[in-house]
Amino acid sequence: MVSIKDVAREAGVSVATVSRVCNDSGVVSETTRLHVLDVAAKLGYSPHGAARSLITSRTSTIGVLLPDLYGEFFSEVIRGIDRAVGESGYHLLVSRSHGDEREIVAAFRAMRGRVDGLLVMSPDLDARNAVNALRDHFPVVLLNCPSERDQHDSIVIANYDGASEAMCHLVERGHRRIAMITGLPRNYDSVERLRAFRDITREAGLAREDAIEVGGDFTEASGFRAGQMLLEASPRPTAVFAANDSMAIGALSALRSGGARVPEDISVVGFDDIPMARYMNPPLSTVQVDISALGVRAVERLLGHVRGSHDGARQRELVPAHLVVRSSSGSPAA
Amino acid sequence: MVSIKDVAREAGVSVATVSRVCNDSGVVSETTRLHVLDVAAKLGYSPHGAARSLITSRTSTIGVLLPDLYGEFFSEVIRGIDRAVGESGYHLLVSRSHGDEREIVAAFRAMRGRVDGLLVMSPDLDARNAVNALRDHFPVVLLNCPSERDQHDSIVIANYDGASEAMCHLVERGHRRIAMITGLPRNYDSVERLRAFRDITREAGLAREDAIEVGGDFTEASGFRAGQMLLEASPRPTAVFAANDSMAIGALSALRSGGARVPEDISVVGFDDIPMARYMNPPLSTVQVDISALGVRAVERLLGHVRGSHDGARQRELVPAHLVVRSSSGSPAA
DNA sequence: ACGATTTCTGTAATCGATTACATGCCGGGT
DNA sequence: ACCCGGCATGTAATCGATTACAGAAATCGT
Numbered sequence: 001m002v003s004i005k006d007v008a009r010e011a012g013v014s015v016a017t018v019s020r021v022c023n024d025s026g027v028v029s030e031t032t033r034l035h036v037l038d039v040a041a042k043l044g045y046s047p048h049g050a051a052r053s054l055i056t057s058r059t060s061t062i063g064v065l066l067p068d069l070y071g072e073f074f075s076e077v078i079r080g081i082d083r084a085v086g087e088s089g090y091h092l093l094v095s096r097s098h099g100d101e102r103e104i105v106a107a108f109r110a111m112r113g114r115v116d117g118l119l120v121m122s123p124d125l126d127a128r129n130a131v132n133a134l135r136d137h138f139p140v141v142l143l144n145c146p147s148e149r150d151q152h153d154s155i156v157i158a159n160y161d162g163a164s165e166a167m168c169h170l171v172e173r174g175h176r177r178i179a180m181i182t183g184l185p186r187n188y189d190s191v192e193r194l195r196a197f198r199d200i201t202r203e204a205g206l207a208r209e210d211a212i213e214v215g216g217d218f219t220e221a222s223g224f225r226a227g228q229m230l231l232e233a234s235p236r237p238t239a240v241f242a243a244n245d246s247m248a249i250g251a252l253s254a255l256r257s258g259g260a261r262v263p264e265d266i267s268v269v270g271f272d273d274i275p276m277a278r279y280m281n282p283p284l285s286t287v288q289v290d291i292s293a294l295g296v297r298a299v300e301r302l303l304g305h306v307r308g309s310h311d312g313a314r315q316r317e318l319v320p321a322h323l324v325v326r327s328s329s330g331s332p333a334a
Numbered sequence: 335m336v337s338i339k340d341v342a343r344e345a346g347v348s349v350a351t352v353s354r355v356c357n358d359s360g361v362v363s364e365t366t367r368l369h370v371l372d373v374a375a376k377l378g379y380s381p382h383g384a385a386r387s388l389i390t391s392r393t394s395t396i397g398v399l400l401p402d403l404y405g406e407f408f409s410e411v412i413r414g415i416d417r418a419v420g421e422s423g424y425h426l427l428v429s430r431s432h433g434d435e436r437e438i439v440a441a442f443r444a445m446r447g448r449v450d451g452l453l454v455m456s457p458d459l460d461a462r463n464a465v466n467a468l469r470d471h472f473p474v475v476l477l478n479c480p481s482e483r484d485q486h487d488s489i490v491i492a493n494y495d496g497a498s499e500a501m502c503h504l505v506e507r508g509h510r511r512i513a514m515i516t517g518l519p520r521n522y523d524s525v526e527r528l529r530a531f532r533d534i535t536r537e538a539g540l541a542r543e544d545a546i547e548v549g550g551d552f553t554e555a556s557g558f559r560a561g562q563m564l565l566e567a568s569p570r571p572t573a574v575f576a577a578n579d580s581m582a583i584g585a586l587s588a589l590r591s592g593g594a595r596v597p598e599d600i601s602v603v604g605f606d607d608i609p610m611a612r613y614m615n616p617p618l619s620t621v622q623v624d625i626s627a628l629g630v631r632a633v634e635r636l637l638g639h640v641r642g643s644h645d646g647a648r649q650r651e652l653v654p655a656h657l658v659v660r661s662s663s664g665s666p667a668a
Numbered sequence: 669a670c671g672a673t674t675t676c677t678g679t680a681a682t683c684g685a686t687t688a689c690a691t692g693c694c695g696g697g698t
Numbered sequence: 699a700c701c702c703g704g705c706a707t708g709t710a711a712t713c714g715a716t717t718a719c720a721g722a723a724a725t726c727g728t
């Protein structure tokens with residue numbers, strides 16, 4: 001690989017001059033400037049990123065720690081992150097971790113010296129300690145992570161509010177026996193959405209046995225199984241709230257193939273509003289979240305820190321979530 | 335930030351010893367080893383990535399150049415890439431470019447010294463020059479890129495074969511007037527799929543005017559518009575082949591809302607088999623491609639190069655594409 | 669004509685690691 | 699007592715850039 005020295009030698013100048021030409025810093029005579037540019041192009045020189053960031057201690061890169069890339073949700077977040085990052089001329093260093101503390105710490109260490117800041121998305125409750133262990137010598141923004149407030153900057157989805165809207169909608173339509181298909185028990189989103197389910201059913205005065213909870217794991221298959229179970233419950237619930245759209249879609253299949261009509265017999269409401277939701281039959285009522293906005297905002301906050309401004313306040317920012325009523329939910333048959 | 339020097343000073347040893355301890359290289363007495371480890375942990379030391387890769391000239395990172403992250407297609411590829419990369423302990427540096435030569439070259443330069451190899455996905459035909467300009471001092475694998483064979487290693491989707499299967503299916507079912515909704519004219523996939531359409535309609539002996547081509551741009555909206563246009567054609571085609579699923583879905587909406595029955599009046603076939611396809615009404619016949627396998631294979635090939643083995647043969651590898659017949663296609667009404 | 673500026677360019681320190689080589693120490697063989 | 703070998707550790711060069719400072723050349727004023 002051709003280095004700055006090669007260019008300097010070939011052009012008959014010192015490395016300092018080449019550096020000045022490449023960065024438009026300092027003052028160089030027009031003649032030598034053009035000559036150096038010429039030689040650099042001829043040799044196909046491009047500056048060595050690692051060397052550069054070693055001395056300048058800036059990398060123009062931000063790191064992203066993700067639990068997994070599966071699912072519409074994550075690809076949508078990444079899309080937002082990428083959009084915001086691209087506009088700022090930064091690059092993206094991506095790393096996965098399954099959320100356990102050891103892995104998060106390892107990933108964090110691997111990023112040392114390669115990134116200017118870190119975006120951490122780790123919805124698993126167990127990750128809390130790991131995240132707190134991150135030294136704050138380093139700009140970090142938490143994305144939809146459980147964490148003590150004031151510990152780090154964070155952006156979270158309004159899980160509780162969105163789920164409350166969905167549940168209120170069902171209650172207002174007159175449902176008095178409602179099931180929830182929950183997500184993973186150690187998942188932050190899951191826990192918050194469940195909390196809303198419990199609060200609203202209680203406030204609405206439903207009996208404990210009329211607020212059914214069925215375990216799921218966010219996959220379509222688990223939603224399908226949950227749907228089958230609910231068909232056999234007696235009395236059947238008249239409405240189902242799934243902790244995400246994938247499970248709602250799975251449940252929808254199970255209910256319909258089990259002969260139940262949606263929404264006449266059972267209403268179904270999901271969460272996320274993934275693109276597929278409006279194509280379902282019937283189109284799925286769901287809680288809409290601008291997921292890519294989550295990514296965009298996170299990057300904006302992080303870059304605020306990286307660039308030195310905005311380092312006082314550590315705040316938690318909510319990304320709104322609102323119910324979109326389509327055809328999969330209605331009033332129960334009297 | 336705490337550096338190796340700080341650890342050395344604090345532990346009362348030289349930087350060499352600290353380095354040896356961290357890398358299990360050379361020989362260090364057990365006593366000092368434990369002591370150094372202790373101090374390092376206490377100070378929260380982690381080695382500086384840039385410094386390390388400067389001297390070792392390895393980065394444990396591979397770069398990915400993408401045209402855009404929108405659409406199911408790209409998120410699926412990324413998923414595959416990420417999976418393969420994660421298993422090998424490598425990281426991923428992601429960069430976007432809109433495919434024009436200047437941008438590709440810029441992105442490439444930015445990656446210099448930060449990555450051990452590069453994965454380039456740039457389906458735009460104009461990108462060919464830029465890609466060819468990449469010095470081959472550097473391991474590069476092309477992902478679904480147009481390029482002269484032997485120039486670079488590449489992995490491509492069997493666009494022509496898959497589209498041929500779809501078209502043969504329609505011809506065998508007796509369709510004698512078939513439309514294609516094409517993708518962007520400068521897109522590689524688009525061109526190949528169109529080529530198959532033209533070849534098969536010609537081989538089947540269709541008249542030129544019975545092989546209708548309608549322009550699209552891969553978006554659902556353009557598919558919808560194309561569907562509307564086809565409704566007004568007279569005589570109407572009995573089958574539509576869309577260059578991707580998004581457009582097929584758009585066309586489906588247009589056709590149905592225009593009163594045409596699918597597949598009784600018009601058959602629809604797509605390409606990609608995105609998750610949504612089987613949920614359409616009716617479920618969409620489409621050409622299935624294991625998109626994430628595309629990513630996985632690309633990484634495997636690239637790492638083969640990076641690790642020094644396997645650097646002789648430059649080959650082009652095909653990822654198979656096969657038709658999946660669902661309910662959106664059938665025989666034309668006699 | 670000579671010193672003071674100004675303008676351009678080169679020298680060398682520096683970033684934080686790795687690693688070849690030198691050095692010091694200790695023990696054992698003769 | 700002396701030397702040699704092996705083990706543990708330290709010294710310093712190195713990777714490829716940036717940049718403060720020094721120095722050389724050109725311009726200007728008196």
